[in-house]
Amino acid sequence: MNTPKLVSFTWTKQQNMSTVRSLLKEQTLKRFLELTRNIYPDLVKVFCTNLQFNGDSFVSHVKGVDMVIAKDVWTAVIGLKYYAQRINRGNLGIVEEFNKMQFYKSCLKNPFSKVKFFSVGGLKVDERLIAFIVSWIITPRGSNHSTLSKEDLQLVYCVMNKVKINWIHTIKEHMQKSIRLCDFC
Numbered sequence: 764m765n766t767p768k769l770v771s772f773t774w775t776k777q778q779n780m781s782t783v784r785s786l787l788k789e790q791t792l793k794r795f796l797e798l799t800r801n802i803y804p805d806l807v808k809v810f811c812t813n814l815q816f817n818g819d820s821f822v823s824h825v826k827g828v829d830m831v832i833a834k835d836v837w838t839a840v841i842g843l844k845y846y847a848q849r850i851n852r853g854n855l856g857i858v859e860e861f862n863k864m865q866f867y868k869s870c871l872k873n874p875f876s877k878v879k880f881f882s883v884g885g886l887k888v889d890e891r892l893i894a895f896i897v898s899w900i901i902t903p904r905g906s907n908h909s910t911l912s913k914e915d916l917q918l919v920y921c922v923m924n925k926v927k928i929n930w931i932h933t934i935k936e937h938m939q940k941s942i943r944l945c946d947f948c
Contacts, residue, residue, distance in 0.1 A: 768900050770796040782889050786922050787896070792930065794842030796900060814942060816935065819845060837931050845931045863913055866920050881911040893919050901930065902937040 772793060775784045787793060806825060813823045821832040834845045867881055868874045870890040883894045897918045898908045911919070921928050 768903075769799060770896060770900070772797060780889065780892070783892050786889075786893065786925070789925055790922055790928060790930070791842060791844065792896075792901075795930070796896065798841065811938070811942060814938065816939065819931070819935075821935065821938075834931070843930050846927075846929060861917055861920055863916050866916060867911075870919070870923075881916060883909050883911060890919060890923065893922050897922075902933065904941070 770787070772784055772787075775781075787796065809825050810823045810830065813825065815822045817831075819834055821830075823830045837843045837845065863881075864878065867878065870887060871885045872887055873885065876885060883891050883898075886894060894911055894915060895908065897915050898904065898911065902914070902918070918928065918933065920926075
């Protein structure tokens with residue numbers, strides 16, 4: 764059993780991080796990021812191993828039980844709705860003007876520093892926290908959470924610029940990618 768990674772909005776308030784709080788609330792992520800329940804890694808692994816997608820629903824089979832996570836479940840349990848902008852490689856929509864290097868440099872404490880790779884280390888505090896939330900909680904991966912991918916930067920860009928994101932779609936795309944790469948297997 765593992766303890767989930769979460770964001771305490773009380774802590775962000777105590778730390779005077781009102782910008783981060785308001786940006787995450789604007790994205791309707793508060794309930795999702797504050798979820799606190801036990802996680803059973805073996806059951807999650809079985810769920811992900813058997814995971815299939817049927818339209819907008821996640822379908823799996825765990826311990827003899829068919830599980831379907833549809834739009835209404837996302838809304839009722841996690842508070843996310845299946846609406847807003849879909850952000851992925853084939854559909855950048857509103858963020859077509861996104862320039863990875865230009866945005867990354869705008870997030871740096873020292874925008875004139877030389878960029879070898881997209882590390883969270885030199886980012887301003889708000890951008891760094893949003894980047895860690897994206898790479899650790901919303902779209903987790905097996906390793907190297909301190910180096911941001913283009914997808915991570917796009918999501919941070921959208922959050923920082925108040926572009927509403929379809930988080931269910933983002934999570935679905937990430938899970939499909941992770942299953943192909945065996946991140947969850």
